[in-house]
């Protein structure tokens with residue numbers, strides 16, 4: 001082959017490769033464009049709101065930023081207030097924390113907020129179990145949710161909100177029975193979003209632990225319902241994590257408060273980070289084909 005012919009030959013080959021490469025990129029983009037977004041959700045978790053560290057102002061600024069994403073509603077993953085669960089927490093302190101939550105969330109009062117309970121939200125140190133502020137019932141009331149676990153439907157999607165706060169990160173028997181019936185009752189192929197405080201399953205179990213102790217029970221149950229496209233969202237460990245098992249996605253979306261609104265410690269990769277996870281929130285897009293896009297947005301407040 002003459003040199004000129006060789007160059008022509010190489011040029012043609014490269015051109016063909018480039019062209020076929022372009023074709024496949026276009027078809028992937030077209031495929032993506034065919035999906036129609038039906039819902040956009042803000043997932044905030046581990047807000048741990050408190051009067052210290054200028055947290056109220058910083059949280060309000062963060063919520064204003066989230067509103068710019070034009071979300072349809074909020075999922076709040078628990079540990080809403082800094083901490084009510086320790087033995088030395090007074091009634092005044094619990095009231096103070098919930099008051100800050102009410103004041104700082106005024107700017108999103110027009111949105112639905114579907115919350116779950118976090119382990120730090122309950123006041124167990126109440127003088128009496130009959131005290132109206134004792135335990136889970138009071139948190140359910142403060143968050144304006146129908147029960148400690150519940151479900152609802154939106155735009156052909158089914159939402160399951162769980163209470164992980166049993167025996168240190170587990171569902172109780174009553175809730176398991178309810179969940180089994182709830183999943184059985186929805187039509188075949190229904191996409192499902194599951195919100196819990198503790199991660200049901202995570203890739204970073206080597207870091208801190210802190211996941212559901214009954215992951216096997218839940219993932220076995222989800223496998224029975226593998227016709228439903230199930231995606232799970234959690235917080236609690238303040239880490240950004242994404243695990244996939246049996247086609248179920250388990251997203252742990254860090255913590256809005258990062259290092260509980262504080263500067264951090266020697267393990268923090270940046271200011272207010274918890275380990276390598278920056279403070280942030282997630283925007284979840286749900287599409288008409290049952291697919292989910294989850295994007296974590298670090299915030300700098």
Ligand SMILES: [Zn+2]
Pocket residue numbers: 079118119120197236237
């Ligand atoms: Zn927690």
